[in-house]
Amino acid sequence: MDEVQNHAFRLRREDMPPVKKRENMEEIKKIMLAHGGGGRLMGDLIARMIVPKFGDGQSVQLTDSAVIDVPSDKICFTTDSFVVQPLFFNGGDIGKLSVCGTVNDLAVAGAKPMALSLSLILEEGLDMDILEKILQSIADTAKAANVNIVTGDTKVVETGSADGIFINTSGVGVLMDNADLSFARIKPGDAILINGTLGDHGMTIMSQREGLKFDTPLSSDCACLHELTQMLCENCGEAVKFMRDPTRGGLAATLNEVAKSSGVNVELTETALPIDKTVQTAADMLGFDLLNIANEGKVLAVVDAAVADKAIDLWKSHPLGKKAAVIGTIAETDDSPLVELVTKIGGRRIVQTPYGRELPRIC
């Protein structure tokens, strides 16, 4: 009797409802709310668009979390969300930026990047083609940086509730043995280095928003900096005191943090600052101070003055350090710490922490 009932009630595979037309997933050209619902459509999105891009099929783990082998008892952990507008800009896009940004946060902490997570917040209606391009850019950048995307998450919100796509990447890295970086180690006499020109990312984004065109087009400096930071730590060891990527708030924000946290004065030499002429023109036209403008491929390092020349030579041997320069020194403070710019004509101007209003959604 029970068995008869079981057969009677049993819905066989061939009785299952046929796949509806709107479920023909390859034909879906735009993101729908259901892509974030945790069901078949999300599974398809992940299996068809995300997994094939990240890794060789073996390193990809599709569970909600990933297990990582750590060859150290100290790891470095960081996170960053990216909301840049426009999504695509000269020199990069939100995907490249989201890999570089997190790789760089690990790099300047003296860590070797190991693994990234990738969390997407997608707006309903986002073109699949745009998503595809961004994912490809993420994959290409991660591969070039030799870092794996090991775990992820996808959410979808209604049209109008987000702006196309927001990306979060978090990262895990292993601290390098020869890195000993902290504000506390910065002392008067130390040299301040940068690996190239200032403000390229911010001015590229702003010019694109404002519709400015130049004969020499501006291009974001968006790049992964871990090779430059490793080079420095491996060759100069503990003579490297501190590193930071001056992104939002630019050099001004970073150096003010150095002054305040280390209890020192910072003296910048205006004539030593590497600045691209077109970037300067754009900044002048739009009324920006390049010291406040975001960089996405720059690392500032504070090193013992004795190794400054060696460090600059090292950086100049790398494509991302061709315009590396010593841009200032750390000085004693007799009062509350200050950042000062020694101007072209020998005057001094206090460089303040920017208010923050300059450049919304620059990264």
Added chain:
Amino acid sequence: MDEVQNHAFRLRREDMPPVKKRENMEEIKKIMLAHGGGGRLMGDLIARMIVPKFGDGQSVQLTDSAVIDVPSDKICFTTDSFVVQPLFFNGGDIGKLSVCGTVNDLAVAGAKPMALSLSLILEEGLDMDILEKILQSIADTAKAANVNIVTGDTKVVETGSADGIFINTSGVGVLMDNADLSFARIKPGDAILINGTLGDHGMTIMSQREGLKFDTPLSSDCACLHELTQMLCENCGEAVKFMRDPTRGGLAATLNEVAKSSGVNVELTETALPIDKTVQTAADMLGFDLLNIANEGKVLAVVDAAVADKAIDLWKSHPLGKKAAVIGTIAETDDSPLVELVTKIGGRRIVQTPYGRELPRIC
């Protein structure tokens, strides 16, 4: 001469522009774009609202990345973004959810949660009071779960470009020695356990959105599950084959993944499913199948049948496991793997992976 010039050009502290009225930061009642600009306003937001909440002042690190001591050579890494609407619901809020969600992803992977990152995407105009409440909830939940928030990020987008607040948390945990969890270890005969009632989170959110009221108000099950998972691993060792928190897509999505990934059939016993009466009423009124509905405080475990009773007794000794039950078994598959529900009257219904359309923005 140089010295005279230096003095002439030197802008002294007392010459610096006075703080403008709009920069009186404590009086700012709403989030402004400049709060995400990397400058003074962002620094104030972080220093005044974020840092005091997370930790004792010592464990808080304000750099872009944090160093964590890992007592193991294997760590677990996970990420989740949270976009739930409404931001506050009975039983929780987006802040509590964002801690529990990531703690749970680590927990069901067999890891002890160690550290979380916190990344905020704020909409310009968000009330500071709302942000304050959410941050407090994050802090309280993290403290109760004994997990530190160690690094973070804050972005602000224009009014209309996000919906109040989106939160990403990523997490790092240490794999427990006695956890050996994988789809591959699931075998016919294994028992399927759950720690309590189904669909509470999803139906609470949906009822609140639809304005439904009940004599017994619905409440989200939102909770951190690491104590339940540790309890199981420590006491039942390798008899625990697999664990997962059935969030988006509910039990149906999780069990279909089990069937497909392990190459087995799953048999659920309808009469054994713990279901709250009011939640069932809400689901019936709104036309939902509770098997498809998100949980945020439930862990599904597949264990060797020999330890099933012991596991249930363990869970019942914990406040979050009072209604724990064995809800099904793993069976051989003679064809492509299936999830079947043995109904109250002994029939069988195939449980499919939901399409994903049911519940947008449930977490």
